[in-house]
Amino acid sequence: MKIRCVWEHNGSDSLLYSDNYIGAFTRGATKDIALSKMADEIKSYLNWKKDLAPETFEIEIVQEKLSELNICDADSEVLFDTEKGKLDPIEYQELKALALRSAQDFLTLYESIPDKDRSCLPARQTFYGQIPRTAFEMYEHTKNVNDYYFGEIGIDVDNNGTILACRMRGFELLEACPDFLNNSVFEGSHGEEWSLRKVLRRFIWHDRIHAKAMYRMAVKTFGFDVIPNIFKFNII
Secondary structure, eight states, rough: EEEEEEEEESSSEEEEEEETTTTTEEESSSSHHHHHHHHHHHHHHHHHHHOOOOSSSEEEEEEEEOOOSOGTTOOOOOOOGGGOOOOOHHHHHHHHHHHHHHHHHHHHHHHHOOOOOOOOOOOEEEETTTOSSHHHHHHHHHHHHHHHHHHTTTTTOOSSSHHHHHHHHHHHHTTSSSGGOOOEEEGGGGOOOOOOOHHHHEEEEEEEEHHHHHHHHHHHHTEEESSSSSSSOOOO
16 A cells, blocks of 8 residues: 655654545654654554555655744644645545544544543643643644634634534535635635645544544543543554
8 A cells, every 4th residue: 555645844843644545644853753653643544434454555755845834743834736626526525524524533532531621741832832731622722723724715614512513514614605626725824825625634634633632641641441442543
């Protein structure tokens, strides 16, 4: 199996994304560290999707983005070459279904945690503010990108309700636009380029980052016996 990877970095810290397994990613202090994690990440990703993983993987870097962002904090701006051009209705429905399933699974994981305001993690500050520590903080942060992501492609939506409800509402408003499958490229905040494909990928990717973090935090705080292994988001 070939894993096509987009490499975003700032000279040292690296993010690797798969452009043929939408939402799968790794991070590392170097490209080699990020590359070394990718096969296990794809296995974990396919396990979440309930797809069988092949025995061997071939990793190919197909695009590189040099960024000035804090990649170590998972700050990202890259638009994949494959995220341009018209969307086929079938592809759109498949990616939409995956983004909604991701939201539902994230909500299920959050609801399973017995004390949403308790965490054993130490406080950590970044340039962008305090890192979410508790399940509630992680959930609110993950849910509340809804208006931001949709807004970058011209869809005015809020963050009211659950992560699943507000995401569904965003898709309903998107689909009311007659030409949404044209997948136009928009210049969004701070000059960053966005498209509908990128929004779909970013939802799944962002859910995955914080579901992994929430699962690890919950296991450390409450133990394996309390938290259901919904995603199998073990440390990779």
